[in-house]
Amino acid sequence: MEGIGKEGQAPGQAKQGQAGGQAERGAAAAALYDTHLHLEQYGEQERESMLEEARREGVRGIVAVSMDLASSRRTRELALRHPELVLPAYGWHPEQPLLQDGELDELIGWIRERHADGERFAIGEVGLPYYTRSEVESAGGSFDERGYIGTLDRFAALAAELDRPLVLHAVYEDAFKAAKLLLRHGVRRAHFHWYKGDAETTGVLAQAGWSVSVTPDVLYEPEIRELAASYPLGQLMTETDGPWPFEGPFAGQPTHPLLVREAAREIARLRGLGERETAEALAGNARRLYGLR
Numbered sequence: 001m002e003g004i005g006k007e008g009q010a011p012g013q014a015k016q017g018q019a020g021g022q023a024e025r026g027a028a029a030a031a032l033y034d035t036h037l038h039l040e041q042y043g044e045q046e047r048e049s050m051l052e053e054a055r056r057e058g059v060r061g062i063v064a065v066s067m068d069l070a071s072s073r074r075t076r077e078l079a080l081r082h083p084e085l086v087l088p089a090y091g092w093h094p095e096q097p098l099l100q101d102g103e104l105d106e107l108i109g110w111i112r113e114r115h116a117d118g119e120r121f122a123i124g125e126v127g128l129p130y131y132t133r134s135e136v137e138s139a140g141g142s143f144d145e146r147g148y149i150g151t152l153d154r155f156a157a158l159a160a161e162l163d164r165p166l167v168l169h170a171v172y173e174d175a176f177k178a179a180k181l182l183l184r185h186g187v188r189r190a191h192f193h194w195y196k197g198d199a200e201t202t203g204v205l206a207q208a209g210w211s212v213s214v215t216p217d218v219l220y221e222p223e224i225r226e227l228a229a230s231y232p233l234g235q236l237m238t239e240t241d242g243p244w245p246f247e248g249p250f251a252g253q254p255t256h257p258l259l260v261r262e263a264a265r266e267i268a269r270l271r272g273l274g275e276r277e278t279a280e281a282l283a284g285n286a287r288r289l290y291g292l293r
Helices: 022-028 044-056 069-081 101-116 130-138 146-162 173-185 199-208 222-230 259-271 275-290
Strands: 032-037 059-064 086-090 122-127 166-169 190-192 211-214 236-238
Touching (some): 032 259, 032 275, 044 059, 069 086, 086 101, 101 146, 122 146, 130 173, 146 173, 173 199, 190 199, 222 259, 236 259, 236 275, 259 275
Parallel strands (some): 122 166, 166 190, 190 211, 211 236
16 A cells, blocks of 8 residues: 555555455455554554554555544654555544634645645545534534534645545535535545445435445444445445444454454445455455555
8 A cells, every 4th residue: 555655656565464264365365455544543562563463464555544633743653654554644533622723724734735745645534523513412502513614614625626535524414514515626536434324415425426434333233234235336445443442243352454354244245246356346446546556
C-alpha cells in the first residue's frame, strides 16, 4: 500500500502470510485492506505487534484516520514509520465539541501543506454528529447542528479542490445531509464508513459512485447484512474502526485489522460468491478509491 510518500512514488511490497486450511487459503490469497482504523489510539507495544501480524497474514494496507489536528500529526508520524502499510487520513471527527474558527483554519492549512508537499493522504474522518445529537434530543434538549454542517461543508470543498478521498462519519438521516453537501461540491471520491441509512439515501450514494464499508458486525447485525448483500460490489469495502470493540463472535477480543478477513468471508456468503472472488473485488475497490497499488 502506498503511504505518506510523495505522489507517484512506489511503495515497498508488504509480506504475504500463509494460512491453514482450504477456506483460509482462499480468503488469504487476496490482499486484505482495513479501510478505517484509528491507529494512533492503540498503545505502542500493541500497535507494533498488531501491524507486524497484519503484514505477515496478508493485510496490504490500512487507512488510518484522525480525530483532530494533534491526532492527524500522530497519524502522519505512524505513516512515516510504516509507509508500505499505512495511508494517513487527516480531519476532525464530528462527535465532539465544535472547533473554533481559528482551529479549523489551522487544521485545513496544515492539510494544505501536506498537499503542497506532494504527500499521499486522504481527508477524514469528518462528518456529522448523529450520535451526539440523538443523545441530546432523546433527553429532551435541542441541538444546533449548523456549525457542524458548516465544518463538513469546508472539508467537502477542500476534498473537491484537492481531489482527495473523503472519509465520512455520517449515518441515517445525517448521511443524506452529507450527500447533498458532497454533490454540491462535486466530490468524486467519498467513503461512508460503517454506513447505515435508508433505501433512498443508499441509492443516492450508489448512484453517485461513492463507497461504503462494513465492519465485522456484518456477521450479526441485520441492517449491515442487508447492506453487504445489496450494495454494488464494486463500491463496497471492509474496515474495523479499531480499536472499537465488537460483539457476537468477537466479544472480548481486541479489534485487529485481520478481522476484515471475517467480514470479507461473510460478504461472500451473503452474496453467494466465492471467497477469493469477493476478497479480490473488495481489495480492488480499496486500491482504486485510495489510489493504491
